[in-house]
Amino acid sequence: MELSERKKRILRAIIESYIATAEPVGSKSVAEFLDRKLSSATIRNEMADLEALGLLEKPHTSAGRIPSPKGYRFYVNELMEAHKLSVQETERINQALRLKMEELDRVIDQAGRVVSQLTNYPAFALSSGMERVTIRRFDLLMVERNAFIIVVMTDSNVVRNKLVQLPSDLTEAQLQMLNTLLNATFTGLTLDQITPELMRVAQHAAGDAYGLISLVVSFAMEVLESLEQRRVHTAGLAHLLELPEYQNLERAQPLMTYLSDVQDENRFPVPQGGPMRILIGPENVADALKETSVVMASYDIGEGMRGVIGVVGPTRMDYAKITARLAYFAEGLTRLFNRGELPGGKTDSDDRKTGGNAL
Amino acid sequence: MELSERKKRILRAIIESYIATAEPVGSKSVAEFLDRKLSSATIRNEMADLEALGLLEKPHTSAGRIPSPKGYRFYVNELMEAHKLSVQETERINQALRLKMEELDRVIDQAGRVVSQLTNYPAFALSSGMERVTIRRFDLLMVERNAFIIVVMTDSNVVRNKLVQLPSDLTEAQLQMLNTLLNATFTGLTLDQITPELMRVAQHAAGDAYGLISLVVSFAMEVLESLEQRRVHTAGLAHLLELPEYQNLERAQPLMTYLSDVQDENRFPVPQGGPMRILIGPENVADALKETSVVMASYDIGEGMRGVIGVVGPTRMDYAKITARLAYFAEGLTRLFNRGELPGGKTDSDDRKTGGNAL
DNA sequence: TCTTAGCACTCATTCGCCCTGAGTGCTAAT
DNA sequence: ATTAGCACTCAGGGCGAATGAGTGCTAAGA
Numbered sequence: 001m002e003l004s005e006r007k008k009r010i011l012r013a014i015i016e017s018y019i020a021t022a023e024p025v026g027s028k029s030v031a032e033f034l035d036r037k038l039s040s041a042t043i044r045n046e047m048a049d050l051e052a053l054g055l056l057e058k059p060h061t062s063a064g065r066i067p068s069p070k071g072y073r074f075y076v077n078e079l080m081e082a083h084k085l086s087v088q089e090t091e092r093i094n095q096a097l098r099l100k101m102e103e104l105d106r107v108i109d110q111a112g113r114v115v116s117q118l119t120n121y122p123a124f125a126l127s128s129g130m131e132r133v134t135i136r137r138f139d140l141l142m143v144e145r146n147a148f149i150i151v152v153m154t155d156s157n158v159v160r161n162k163l164v165q166l167p168s169d170l171t172e173a174q175l176q177m178l179n180t181l182l183n184a185t186f187t188g189l190t191l192d193q194i195t196p197e198l199m200r201v202a203q204h205a206a207g208d209a210y211g212l213i214s215l216v217v218s219f220a221m222e223v224l225e226s227l228e229q230r231r232v233h234t235a236g237l238a239h240l241l242e243l244p245e246y247q248n249l250e251r252a253q254p255l256m257t258y259l260s261d262v263q264d265e266n267r268f269p270v271p272q273g274g275p276m277r278i279l280i281g282p283e284n285v286a287d288a289l290k291e292t293s294v295v296m297a298s299y300d301i302g303e304g305m306r307g308v309i310g311v312v313g314p315t316r317m318d319y320a321k322i323t324a325r326l327a328y329f330a331e332g333l334t335r336l337f338n339r340g341e342l343p344g345g346k347t348d349s350d351d352r353k354t355g356g357n358a359l
Numbered sequence: 360m361e362l363s364e365r366k367k368r369i370l371r372a373i374i375e376s377y378i379a380t381a382e383p384v385g386s387k388s389v390a391e392f393l394d395r396k397l398s399s400a401t402i403r404n405e406m407a408d409l410e411a412l413g414l415l416e417k418p419h420t421s422a423g424r425i426p427s428p429k430g431y432r433f434y435v436n437e438l439m440e441a442h443k444l445s446v447q448e449t450e451r452i453n454q455a456l457r458l459k460m461e462e463l464d465r466v467i468d469q470a471g472r473v474v475s476q477l478t479n480y481p482a483f484a485l486s487s488g489m490e491r492v493t494i495r496r497f498d499l500l501m502v503e504r505n506a507f508i509i510v511v512m513t514d515s516n517v518v519r520n521k522l523v524q525l526p527s528d529l530t531e532a533q534l535q536m537l538n539t540l541l542n543a544t545f546t547g548l549t550l551d552q553i554t555p556e557l558m559r560v561a562q563h564a565a566g567d568a569y570g571l572i573s574l575v576v577s578f579a580m581e582v583l584e585s586l587e588q589r590r591v592h593t594a595g596l597a598h599l600l601e602l603p604e605y606q607n608l609e610r611a612q613p614l615m616t617y618l619s620d621v622q623d624e625n626r627f628p629v630p631q632g633g634p635m636r637i638l639i640g641p642e643n644v645a646d647a648l649k650e651t652s653v654v655m656a657s658y659d660i661g662e663g664m665r666g667v668i669g670v671v672g673p674t675r676m677d678y679a680k681i682t683a684r685l686a687y688f689a690e691g692l693t694r695l696f697n698r699g700e701l702p703g704g705k706t707d708s709d710d711r712k713t714g715g716n717a718l
Numbered sequence: 719t720c721t722t723a724g725c726a727c728t729c730a731t732t733c734g735c736c737c738t739g740a741g742t743g744c745t746a747a748t
Numbered sequence: 749a750t751t752a753g754c755a756c757t758c759a760g761g762g763c764g765a766a767t768g769a770g771t772g773c774t775a776a777g778a
Contacts, residue, residue, distance in 0.1 A: 026741050039751050044742070062741050062758045141498050141510065149518050151500065151510060159508050161520050237596055238615040241608060249606055256597040385770050398722050403771070421729045421770050 003053075009034065010046050011055060012079045015067045019316050022244045024064035069281035069315060072293070076278055076319050083320035085328055093118060093325065097332045109233045111309050111333065116236025118325055121311040122259055125233045127301065134190045135220065138182040145169040152220055158305075162219055166212070178213060186220065194221060232262045245314045251291075258288035259312065275299075276327055281315045293317050297330035301337050309333075362412075368393065369405050370414055371438045374426045378675050381603040383423035428640035428674060431652070435637055435678050442679035444687055452477060452684065456691045468592045470668050470692065475595025477684050480670040481618055484592045486660065493549045494579065497541040504528040511579050517664075521578055525571070541575060553580060591621045604673045610650075617647035618671065634658075635686055640674045652676050656689035660696050668692075 003011070013033045017025045027040040027047060034043075047065055050056045055071035058064075067075065085093075096114040112125030139151040146169050151161040186194060194217070237259055246252040279294040295317065296310025309330060311322060362370070372392045376384045386399040386406060393402075406424055409415045414430035417423075426434065444452075455473040471484030498510040505528050510520040545553060553576070596618055605611040638653045654676065655669025668689060670681060 024741090028741080040741095041743095041751050041753090042749085045750090048743080058742090060758065061743095062739090062756085064741065137502075139498075139500050139508075143496075143512065149498075149510065149512065151508065151520060153502065153508065153522075157522055159520050159522050161510060161518050163512075163516055163518050236619060238612065238619045241612045241615060247608055249600060249608065253597065253600045256600055260595060260597040383770090387770080399770095400722050400724090400772095401720085404721090407772080417771090419729065420772095421727085421768095423770065 006038075007046055007050060008079060010043060011050055011067075011071065012075065014047075014050075014056065014065060015071060015075045015079070018066055019318050022314075022316055024059055024066050026064035029064075067316075069283070072280045072315055072319070073283075076280070080320050083318075083324040085324050089325065090328065093329050093332060097329070097336055108231075108307060109235070111307070111329075112233045113235040115309050115311060115326065115329060116239060118329065119311050119313075119322055120236075120239050120242070121313040121317070121322070122234060122236045122240055123309065123311045124235070124259075124262070125307065125309045126231065127305065127307045134188055135186050137187060138179060138220070140175050140179045140182075140216075142170075142172055142175055148175060150216060150219055162222075164215070164219060166215075170212075178216065181213070182216065182220075186217075234259050234262065243314060245316070254288050255292065255312075258286065275330065276323055278319065278323070291315065293319075295319065295322050295326060297323075297326040299330040299333040299337070307333070365397075366405055366409060367438060369402060370409055370426075370430065371434065373406075373409075373415065373424060374430060374434045374438070377425055378677050381673075381675055383418055383425050385423035388423075426675070428642070431639045431674055431678070432642075435639070439679050442677075442683040444683050448684065449687065452688050452691060456688070456695055467590075467666060468594070470666070470688075471592045472594040474668050474670060474685065474688060475598060477688065478670050478681055479595075479598050479601070480672040480676070480681070481593060481595045481598055482668065482670045483594070483618075483621070484666065484668045485590065486664065486666045493547055494545050496546060497538060497575075497579070499534050499538045499541075499575075501529075501531055501534050507534060509575060509578055523574065523578065525574075529571075537572065537575065540572070541579075545576075545579065593618050593621065602673060604675070613647050614651065614671075617645065634689065635682055637678065637682070650674065652678075654678065654681050654685060656682075656685040658689040658692040658696070660692075666692070 010030055013030050014025050017023075017029065017033065027043040030043045030047075031038055031040045047056060050071075051058065051065065054068055055074055056065040057068045057071075059066060096118065108125045108127055112123045115125070116123035134155045136153045136155045136157075139153075141149040141151065143149055143163065146167070147163060147165045148170070149161055149163050151159060153159045237256060240246045240252060240256060240259075246255070275298050277296050277298075279289075281293060282290050284290060284292065284294060289312070291314070292312055293315045294310055294312050296308050298306050298308045301307050309326065311317075311326070313322075369389055372389050373384050376388065376392065386402040389402045389406075390397055390399040406415060409430075410417065410424065413427055414433055415424040416427045416430075418425060455477065467484045467486050471482045474484070475482035493514045495512045495514045495516075498512075500508040500510065502508055502522065505526070506522060506524045507529070508520055508522050510518060512518045596615060599605045599611060599615060599618075605614070634657050636655050636657075638648075640652060641649050643649060643651065643653060648671070650673070651671055652674045653669055653671050655667050657665050657667045660666050668685065670676075670685070672681075
């Protein structure tokens, strides 16, 4: 799509005005905005052209124009200028990043909340990319005669544990043997590879300890499964109600319901591709999002794991500002996870470097 | 407060009708409801009395009556009949309880979500009663020369771990020594007791390993702190918008905002007293809740820990049904945590008893 | 003395109506 | 190609009448 310079200026004026006010914008105010170099009639003609191109829409005959999803897409791809973060903004984000980021789950949850506060839109956060988790080692720690702790560590340095209570007693030596066996059998395997068949092999090898080892293996499987299972955290839903487009309850409710329920589903707009991704209106797959835009950024957790944070809002969204903030925040998270340092100000994990996260 | 039998019947009819419809109820419909044994005029007189007693209110002159908070309180205390759960209801709750309940944090979160689905109200969940956590044992597991896993177990069988990376290398023997030292020094202490002073003593004893041990101790403190720190999980906020009283955005928004933000605060209606607690309207401390009711139930996680789940809704709430469901669910959770068994249907943890929860 | 029928009164809500004003498309003049 | 002018459209706000649910009070009946 090639537009004249003038058309681009007009389109941009309309979109930015609409983003700011949520009101359809008329020819007169565009003329005003462009320093009255053109009359409103001329603008009207140009606007009619832009409408014919599918970049603008009319809510009704005698209202101004509003951008169509296609218009936003064009704006995002070609017209938008990167928003420069102010000192206050970067400082605020850095501040937020200095939170205690301890357990992975909490970080994700926390990050979502922070992003929501940063943008005044509902935000979501999820982790992904853990598909290829392999087991690095097991440790079994005796607690009582009939209870031990199982600690599983993956190659991405994620550690999980669980207390296991047994119906029968166990000696330290037995536990030791079991531990060795587990490490010998399962180290280096991914979840896919630990098929039921393999389980059977292991059980066979164990002889008497059949029940015991199957118990332990099923625990380990559970741990790995829980790592692979994505959880969508949402935060700041209430921000939705501040927006003029959601003053209308019929509009707000379905979206609200969708956003509070996706937590359970794994179906959420998956971010394939670059570190920054924008889905405008109908570009979203979920029905509830057809009239909203989703902006998301991914960040690096380290050791091959990635996280995604993003916001959901009306198609009229300040893409420039949001992308800037999100990108900066995601970048900060990446830095935090990988080197534990932040620009200016001492972080919580400066001295105590924590490579992976245990949860 | 002593009321005639007739007044009680009338009050109850009004409250239950209002709970069901959210519409002010007039004398005529009450007469209808009471099988026309009395004329509407008589009912009117009685209603005037009830209003004088502060149990009813008039939204305006020519509307019917609605219950006042005091009216609800009277209803809850004296008039309400326990709601019998239907087979479907109990089955649904049992179903929900059969979820994988692995890590404590997730259980709490999960429980909130389930309760919300069960009641169609926004729900919250929090854990409490972990104030007296004491350390039971430490384990340090070598991973690499400059990294180890620290596993802390408390006397309530909660296990947490973290991967610690060091600036310098460490031998297995050193780690062993450190481990012994930690156990000798800190076992059996609560968070309060591990004062900075004690830390200093430990560091002194350690001699060279000063930095190392302080690192480990500060981590242990973190773990204990995170156990003590309450997190409020909320779920099902969107249900609010389904209710007629929150069709009005001015009403919905502040409550919505409050509920999405309490997650950060520790200030939330704390449930002192019995297993079931109801706070009606102005009985709530938080301003945002002055026109809502909160119903909560506590359950036993075992080992001295308790959790609380509850719902938030308009003062017009089906207290009978909600309390029944909440009580049943809480009871189920208690059973699940303590014996891992559920009525009817095989649970996930039937055969593999899990005394505590590791996270 | 309690109950009830009847009646006048109140008041939130709904509906229809008109008016206003922003904005458009088209045409004719520059 | 641009612009001024004009007729036309239409959402939204304001206003007043009609509606009807519900009340309080009074007076008669049990």
